[in-house]
Amino acid sequence: MDVTPEFVSEGLSRARYVTNQRVETAVFLALALDKPLLIEGPAGVGKTEVAKVLAELLDAELIRLQCYEGLDQAHALYEWNYQKQLLRIQTDQRQGLNWDEVRQHIFSADYLLERPLLKAITTPHRAVLLIDEVDKADEEFEAFLLELLSDFQVTVPELGTIRATKAPAAVLTSNRARELSEALRRRCLYLFIDFPGVEQERRIIELKVPGMEARLAAEVARFVNALRKLELRKPPSIAEALDWARALLRLRLKELEAQSIRSTLGLLLKHEEDRARAEARVGALLGRS
Amino acid sequence: MTTLFGRLHDFVAALRAAGIRVSVGETMDAMRAVAAVGLWPGPMREALAAALVKDEADRPLFDRIFDRCFSSAASRGKSGQPAGATDPQAAGQGRAGASSCGEKAPSRAPDHANADHPRFKGKAAPAPRRHADPHALHSLSGRDELSAARGIPAGVQPSPPTRGEAPAAADRAAPFEDAQPGWAARAARMRALELKPFAAYTEVDYAAAREALEKLRRLFQTRPGRRLARASFGQLDFRRTIRAGLQRGGVMAELKMRARRPDHAELLLLADLSGSVRYAAELALELIAALGRCFRRLQAFAYVDRLSEASFERGYLVLTPPLDLYARSDFGLVLEQLWRELGPTLNRQTVVVILGDGRNNRRPPRLELLRALGERCRAVVWLSPEPRERWGIGDSALLQYAREVDALVSCENLRQLSSALVRLPRHKAAGSRAVAGRHRPAFWQSAKAGFALP
Secondary structure: OOOOHHHHHHHHHHOOOOOOHHHHHHHHHHHHOOOOEEEEOOOOOOHHHHHHHHHHHHOOOEEEEEOOOOOOHHHHOEEEOHHHHHHHHHHHHHOOOOHHHHHHHHOOHHHEEEOHHHHHHHOOOOOEEEEEOHHHOOHHHHHHHHHHHHHOEEEEOOOEEEEOOOOOEEEEEEOOOOOOOHHHHHHOEEEEOOOOOHHHHHHHHHHHOOOOOHHHHHHHHHHHHHHHHOOOOOOOOHHHHHHHHHHHHHOOOOOOOHHHHHHHHHHOOOOHHHHHHHHHOHHHHHHHO | OHHHHHHHHHHHHHHHHOOOOOOHHHHHHHHHHHHHHOOOHHHHHHHHHHHHOOOHHHHHHHHHHHHHHOHHHHHHHHHHOOOOOOOHHHHHOOOOOHHHHHHHOOOOOOOHHHHOOOOOOOOOOOOOOOOOOOOOOOOOOOHHHHHHHOOOOOOOOOOOOOOOHHHHHHHHHOOOOOOOOHHHHHHHHHHHHHHOEHHHOOHHHHHHHHHHHHHHHHHHHHHHHHHHHOOOOOOEOHHHHHHHHHOOOOOOOOOOEOOOOEOOOEEEEEEEOOHHHHHHHHHHHHHHHOOHHHOOEEEEEEEOOOEEEEEEEOOEEEEEOOOOOOOOOOHHHHHHHHHHHOHHHOOOOEEEEEEOOOEOOOOOOOHHHHHHHHHHOOEEEEEEOOOHHHOOOOOEOHHHHHOOOOEEEEOOEHHHHHHHHHOOOOEOHHHHOOOOOOOOOOOOOOHHHOOOOO
16 A cells, blocks of 8 residues: 555544644654654643554554553563463373473464564554553663564564564654653654644534534634643643533533533543632633633 | 755754754654655655654754755745645645645645645655755755746745744744644753752742652652552462462462562651752652652651751641751761661661762761761662762762762752652562562662762
8 A cells, every 4th residue: 555645634534633734744754654653742632543543544453552650571562371381281291292392382372472562563464553651661661662663573582583574553652751762762753742723623623523513613612722821730631622512512502601611610620729720710711712 | 866965964964053963863764754745845844853853842943944944945835825835724634635725825836736746756856956055054056946846936035034033933833823832841841950950959940840849759659659569570479379279280370479568678868958959958858758658667857967857748848856057067967966866776677868968067077977877777878969070079078978878879950869769669689689680770789889989
């Protein structure tokens, strides 16, 4: 399949993902150059969504590895299926096989538990590998990823080196809980996604909340945008804005007014001090919007 | 082709000169990226950015240099048409749409749909034939050919960029119409703060650093805890494995691992509250409070010329008894008091962490007490917030003390401080052997092998 910029931009809009030039170019390049794509940005701007949409675009399987503190190779790469190996040994013993035969049995692919990274490499078709929140993993794990991302190959001591037949399209996301190493950044293409502007958000709301009037959608987008400009502990994400829009739709509101905003603010702001802060400014925010 | 090649090289050189780190590999990526998207100004900018700029904080600088180096391309976006290729909205609506750009921008000749089309790759794209002048990057040679090929009158000369244009360029390059730069800027600010030496701190920095602690404290509360709790790896518990196997007719089908218990260490922190190291000491005291549950006992003291127990109540540092912060600091006296009052409670489980500059006002350093402390305790670690080149200069007795401690670690900024503190808790010595290959040894273990000793 030939990857062209049009293919990517059409695919993205078909997957109902509202983008801009920056996202399209980066995604296209990641596919065209076979490079991993590192996506950074605040929480809730649709970083993970890019990988999902990419999988839809390529009609490929999405393999997801959620990173967390203490993630190790056994959970990310592979593990031997110990129970199954033991059963095999028992059966082989009864048949009186010698050690070499037994060894060949138990250290074969059948007894390997594939974890996401190995799975992404061994899949016969091109897969999309999402390494989510890579900043949450330890530095040791990040160093281990370097080898995998540059060559897409893995060495299992008993089996030898396994090389990807078709390099997966890799997407890494980071919230910047920790600075990623220069080495990792160097190996990836970089994409920064920020909160959308009013116009962009309006399009997202209209696309994802069917039945929403254009005028109300625009008002919602403007209000949420103004809200993000306050110094909040956690600015509302796109998903939260969509939830709020759905709530307003269910409440059958025709336009935004202070009272209904105050009563539904909990959908947007999940910290008490944020809520108090925004509540005091609802009037001003509405006026501005 | 050589000119485009040369110009990209000049561009990378300009980026490097501006302080953005660009590796050779990234330069090659950039060339391949440009070849893939073609010489369309909008995509080319984004392609170069994706390949070369790996930190959003560098993006405004990149945009400015891009405008300067490829000013003909940029100025067309600026002056030529209001909704050109650089308009994210137009581009976002689908690029098959080069024609839709043409409708919106009548000034752009219709044939650009072919000439500018991204599929129109490097080979066919008209590249300038002369070499770009490295000394005048913004006066692009071959601009005329480039413009002519794109259906722009050769007479249209881009005005040389002025100082005032820079912010406008940055605005235009923002991903969305009115996107907020907040997150990236905050991240950059945060990083700058983490790397700022304590010696250069002001009250404002200290207040900002305390806010930053919020994040670090969360990290402190979860990181060591989670690391200690991870028990599915490590040493095999043979007895429990055999027992579990009995239920399955003697087949050891289930492996039982020995749970990793946190080390039963007691931590004793002494922080120097005097003078220039005050900020580091207060931040360390605040951070260490979050480590409480990783130790059997945690005692924190502040000192100037004597000890005072330090605790945090509602975010404020409380010293009992109160301490005269302007007294002449004397660590020798402090050691004596420590030995007298707390000496009997110290044992092989105790890890003593001292944070200070060792500036004693030329009073007796009482090295023998520190040595005795080291013999009685498991480890004595010295964290020095002073820059390395000032160790032992003037009235600093740091180098003398350094001979008596297990490790001397430099903690000049918030990042070094937190990474030193977060490594304090560790597993039981017996269990840690099995995982030694996967974990960095706690830093005082390697100290004797010359980790930080001068």
